[in-house]
Amino acid sequence: MRKQRTKRRSIGRGLIAVAAIAGIATTTAAPVGAATAGGSTAIILANHAKGRTLSGQGVAVQAGSPATKGGRTLSLPITAVEPGAGASATVDGWLRFKRGKRGVVVSALRFDFAAGALVGKLGEEETAIFKLGVAASLNASSGAVSLQDAKLRLTADAAGTLQQKLGLERALRRDGVGMAWLSAKANPALEAAKPVVSGSTAWGMLASWRAYVLGHQGPPPPAPPTNGTIEVSGGATATGPPNDPATTYAFPAVGGSLQKGLYGATDKLVLHTQGSLKFAKPMHCIQEIELTDLTLTLDGTSSSIVVGDYSYDIDKFTGKSCADLPGVLEQDTKFATLDPSAVTPSYSADGKTVTWANVPATLTAAGAVPFAPTYKAGQPLDPVTITVGIG
Secondary structure (H helix, E strand, O other), X not given: OOOOOOOOOOOOOOOEOHHHHOOOOOOOOOOOOOEEEEEEEEEEEOOOOOOOOOHHHOOEEEEEOOOEEEOOEEEEEEEEEEOOOOOEEEEOOEEEEEEXXXXXXXXXXXXXXOOOEEEEEEOOEEEEEEEOOOOOEEEOOOOEEEEEEEEEEEOHHHHHHHXXXXXXXXXXXXXXXXXXXXXXXXXOEEOOOEXXXXXXXXXXXOHHHHHHHHOOOOOOOOOOOOOOEEEEEOOOEEOOOOOOOOOOEEEEEEEEEEEOEEOOOOOEEEEEEOOXXXXXXXXXXXXXXXXXXXXXXXXXXXXXXXXXXXEEEEOEEOOOOEEOOOOEEEEEEEEEEEOOOOOOOEEEOOOOEEEEEEEEEEEOXXXXXXXXXXXXXXXEEEEEEEEEEEO
């Protein structure tokens, strides 16, 4: 079988990046640290009947998909921005400078705000194509970038290359290109995860429950006391005497990670702790309710407290005594939901220590099982205070 040969044809001296026009990918790689974004830039091209400008010498500027051109206006989508150090905005699409049968494609377009230029690839090399003439407005916190009334001016390198490649008889005048406007905003994003190396969770579970466990609800002496007990173990500690209703409990961190939210995103924390908190009130048939090894997650509406080992042994009250029932052990139980939406984290130690104070907590249906019918799903719990040190 005869092999079919592919014919190659030159379309004029110096034509660059024909493959890009044919549909080979020309997507710009966003700089390291850039976030995906939504927005666009508009370029309104000048129109000169004569002279040494681009339009005056018959050079048309075309847009490649997904960029578009309507009349003298080029519309180019912005797909990523870096509003901080090395500020930039990445453009999706390409430009083609065309005169007669000759054309020059500029791909991998990117606004380099630090350099005040629109840069792109002429062939394989990145080159500053246009100077912007004005500084961009940048907001590193919100991720918003904008450019207003930028008078585009060809750089000397771009003007020289275009004159040569397009076969222009006269040197290009570098101004008189047109004007540009840009508006874009970074999408909410998370920084890379940093490990949790220290910290703890301070929580009282539920003050009214602690008061019930520790209180005496039966007849006065000489009737047997009904006071119960609260114990901590396995690394958990109490802020005061364990049997004091005002005491709360600290669960030390043993790992986790923190991702700082950017451009409107909330921080994401996963904190693993150790230690056990055990309640008992045998005279009310509550032999044991124990919460061990809590994992706390702060992640918007997915925030929660998960109990690694959730055990309870509650017997049946028969009127005079407790009839034995088997104990239960549940693992990885979503005990409570957390609502950090109104809590602003505070940073100290040069940003390496982060605290979320008094995060509201609510009992879940799974967590409420041994407390029914007194406490049900939706019961507000004591707020949680979380402090972590990050590496």
